[in-house]
Amino acid sequence: xxxxxxxxxxxxxxxxxxxxxxxxxxxxxxxxxxxxxxxxxxxxxxxxxxxxxxxxxxxxxxxxxxxxxxxxxxxxxxxxxxxxxxxxxxxxxxxxxxxxxxxxxxxxxxxxxxxxxxxxxxxxxxxxxxxxxxxxxxxxxxxxxxxxxxxxxxxxxxxxxxxxxxxxxxxxxxxxxxxxxxxxxxxxxxxxxxxxxxxxxxxxxxxxxxxxxxxxxxxxxxxxxxxxxxxxxxxxxxxxxxxxxxxxxxxxxxxxxxxxxxxxxxxxxxxxxxxxxxxxxxxxxxxxxxxxxxxxxxxxxxxxxxxxxxxxxxxxxxxxxxxxxxxxxxxxxxxxxxxxxxxxxxxxxxxxxxxxxxxxxxxxxxxxxxxxxxxxxxxxxxxxxxxxxxxxxxxxxxxxxxxxxxxxxxxxxxxxxxxxxxxxxxxxxxxxxxxxxxxxxxxxxxxxxxxxx
Amino acid sequence: xxxxxxxxxxxxxxxxxxxxxxxxxxxxxxxxxxxxxxxxxxxxxxxxxxxxxxxxxxxxxxxxxxxxxxxxxxxxxxxxxxxxxxxxxxxxxxxxxxxxxxxxxxxxxxxxxxxxxxxxxxxxxxxxxxxxxxxxxxxxxxxxxxxxxxxxxxxxxxxxxxxxxxxxxxxxxxxxxxxxxxxxxxxxxxxxxxxxxxxxx
Numbered sequence: 217x218x219x220x221x222x223x224x225x226x227x228x229x230x231x232x233x234x235x236x237x238x239x240x241x242x243x244x245x246x247x248x249x250x251x252x253x254x255x256x257x258x259x260x261x262x263x264x265x266x267x268x269x270x271x272x273x274x275x276x277x278x279x280x281x282x283x284x285x286x287x288x289x290x291x292x293x294x295x296x297x298x299x300x301x302x303x304x305x306x307x308x309x310x311x312x313x314x315x316x317x318x319x320x321x322x323x324x325x326x327x328x329x330x331x332x333x334x335x336x337x338x339x340x341x342x343x344x345x346x347x348x349x350x351x352x353x354x355x356x357x358x359x360x361x362x363x364x365x366x367x368x369x370x371x372x373x374x375x376x377x378x379x380x381x382x383x384x385x386x387x388x389x390x391x392x393x394x395x396x397x398x399x400x401x402x403x404x405x406x407x408x409x410x411x412x413x414x415x416x417x418x419x420x421x422x423x424x425x426x427x428x429x430x431x432x433x434x435x436x437x438x439x440x441x442x443x444x445x446x447x448x449x450x451x452x453x454x455x456x457x458x459x460x461x462x463x464x465x466x467x468x469x470x471x472x473x474x475x476x477x478x479x480x481x482x483x484x485x486x487x488x489x490x491x492x493x494x495x496x497x498x499x500x501x502x503x504x505x506x507x508x509x510x511x512x513x514x515x516x517x518x519x520x521x522x523x524x525x526x527x528x529x530x531x532x533x534x535x536x537x538x539x540x541x542x543x544x545x546x547x548x549x550x551x552x553x554x555x556x557x558x559x560x561x562x563x564x565x566x567x568x569x570x571x572x573x574x575x576x577x578x579x580x581x582x583x584x585x586x587x588x589x590x591x592x593x594x595x596x597x598x599x600x601x602x603x604x605x606x607x608x609x610x611x612x613x614x615x616x617x618x619x620x621x622x623x624x625x626x627x628x629x630x631x632x633x634x635x636x637x638x639x640x641x642x643x644x645x646x647x648x649x650x651x652x653x654x655x656x657x658x659x660x661x662x663x664x665x666x667x668x669x
Numbered sequence: 670x671x672x673x674x675x676x677x678x679x680x681x682x683x684x685x686x687x688x689x690x691x692x693x694x695x696x697x698x699x700x701x702x703x704x705x706x707x708x709x710x711x712x713x714x715x716x717x718x719x720x721x722x723x724x725x726x727x728x729x730x731x732x733x734x735x736x737x738x739x740x741x742x743x744x745x746x747x748x749x750x751x752x753x754x755x756x757x758x759x760x761x762x763x764x765x766x767x768x769x770x771x772x773x774x775x776x777x778x779x780x781x782x783x784x785x786x787x788x789x790x791x792x793x794x795x796x797x798x799x800x801x802x803x804x805x806x807x808x809x810x811x812x813x814x815x816x817x818x819x820x821x822x823x824x825x826x827x828x829x830x831x832x833x834x835x836x837x838x839x840x841x842x843x844x845x846x847x848x849x850x851x852x853x854x855x856x857x858x859x860x861x862x863x864x865x866x867x868x869x870x
Binding site for chain 1: 675676678679682683685686689690692693696697699700703704706707710711713714717718720721724725727728731732734735738739741742745746750751752753754755756757759760773774777778781786789791823824865867868869870
């Protein structure tokens with residue numbers, strides 16, 4: 217691979233990342249491409265003619281060349297290839313004429329005045345014609361100098377018109393082709409050239425631009441190089457006219473911009489998603505807290521209600537038992553009788569026929585039996601205790617509805633009109649057919665009357 | 670240099686986006702977990718709510734039943750001196766506890782005014798009787814009568830109380846009265862053997 221390097225200060229090797237965009241090697245030994253000046257790993261060091269999408273060519277040679285492994289697509293390499301093809305073409309054409317003319321004579325080089333790099337080599341000497349062409353010619357030996365000057369003069373005389381045309385272009389006057397439009401033109405020409413190469417590769421076709429001057433600029437640096445390839449000198453004008461890695465940089469920049477915009481949009485979208493998720497999580501958390509609170513509350517209420525149910529059931533059970541017990545018990549409905557009802561009851565009651573016994577059946581027994589018998593008949597009756605000074609006595613009483621409270625001596629069924637302070641025997645009613653009641657041998661003066669209903 | 674910075678920025682943004690997407694994925698899991706938990710809680714809440722409503726209905730039913738029984742109980746135990754019933758032991762204790770009468774007659778009147786059938790009870794105790802040669806009673810030592818109130822409870826039978834002390838007594842003919850008082854609060858007496866018990870309703 218021939219090198220056209222003019223940046224001698226840049227080292228040809230270094231350690232770093234391969235500039236080939238499909239290579240992911242990092243921190244490897246890199247080699248500088250002489251055409252594009254970028255650094256590549258050993259695998260991608262070789263320069264290759266780039267191909268446009270869809271990376272297919274009808275030319276089998278180009279296709280095979282493209283499908284070779286290794287190397288990197290190199291735009292400046294295109295110029296080199298063009299130049300080589302042109303040289304071959306010229307050689308083929310002049311074989312029949314027996315003489316090979318210098319390429320500078322056939323196609324005069326345009327004059328480039330701007331941004332010529334200074335070449336520190338003091339041995340390099342520019343001729344007046346070189347200034348017109350803008351091509352520093354390096355490493356020219358002294359013996360060749362005269363012959364070269366003569367040839368240059370001839371070239372000047374032969375190509376006076378083209379040089380003038382070129383000088384007009386290179387001035388960049390207002391109205392002429394601007395550097396930016398030139399760059400665009402260059403890009404278009406290169407793209408057309410590559411497309412052409414891919415489409416029809418039987419013969420190398422030089423780019424045909426609508427602006428011949430611009431296309432001339434593309435090709436001139438290559439053509440105007442010193443014919444002697446072994447001297448490996450290149451016109452400094454190529455630095456200016458053909459931006460190094462211009463198209464790849466533009467495309468890559470555009471791609472990076474697109475990717476960047478896409479990533480920023482994706483970033484914003486991700487942030488928005490996160491934001492919505494955070495809000496949703498907060499909502500869910502609140503909802504869960506609320507659900508937990510509700511659940512706790514419901515659980516507490518349920519426990520309380522269950523407790524209430526248990527206690528109520530116990531109460532109900534007790535109450536039900538009590539009700540059943542009360543229902544099973546006897547009911548006693550009493551009434552205050554009429555006087556005639558009392559008389560009737562006493563006539564029917566046979567307690568008075570019992571025999572008095574001072575040790576086993578006394579007045580208390582008579583009264584108890586009449587009282588209990590009366591109440592068993594529903595007649596409300598009272599057991600009455602009469603207190604005498606030394607002993608006492610027991611009788612019964614009824615609260616009649618017509619004659620009020622009436623007392624009866626149950627041993628004889630005799631009504632007694634008892635009053636405190638009276639002798640009891642004097643309170644007894646006279647029985648028809650019987651003698652009046654006699655006073656007992658003890659004091660029966662009534663001191664107190666107690667009624668037990 | 671510019672290209673490298675841009676690439677670094679892009680790589681940084683990409684890493685950030687990946688990180689954010691990982692966070693998003695993590696949050697998605699959290700949300701799923703939350704949703705699952707909320708669903709579980711909601712289901713549990715729904716179940717508990719149904720259970721609570723059912724329990725409330727049950728409580729209402731039981732309360733209504735209890736109220737009905739209480740009403741019936743109150744109706745059964747209600748009464749006056751003309752409408753009496755034999756009490757249950759619990760009712761009797763409640764009555765005794767809340768009655769502060771000091772004598773038998775008042776206790777009986779109070780009980781009957783509440784519809785509780787109550788008896789005046791005379792417990793005869795036999796003293797030492799000294800008889801003459803002809804069989805007539807000449808004198809006696811001790812003997813006499815203890816008065817109580819009695820209730821014929823429907824669940825525990827006859828229950829006797831001393832009205833002055835509220836001591837429960839289980840009088841049995843042939844036993845000393847002091848031994849028949851529940852808790853034996855009295856010292857054993859002499860000549861207080863129970864000879865007869867009169868229950869006057």
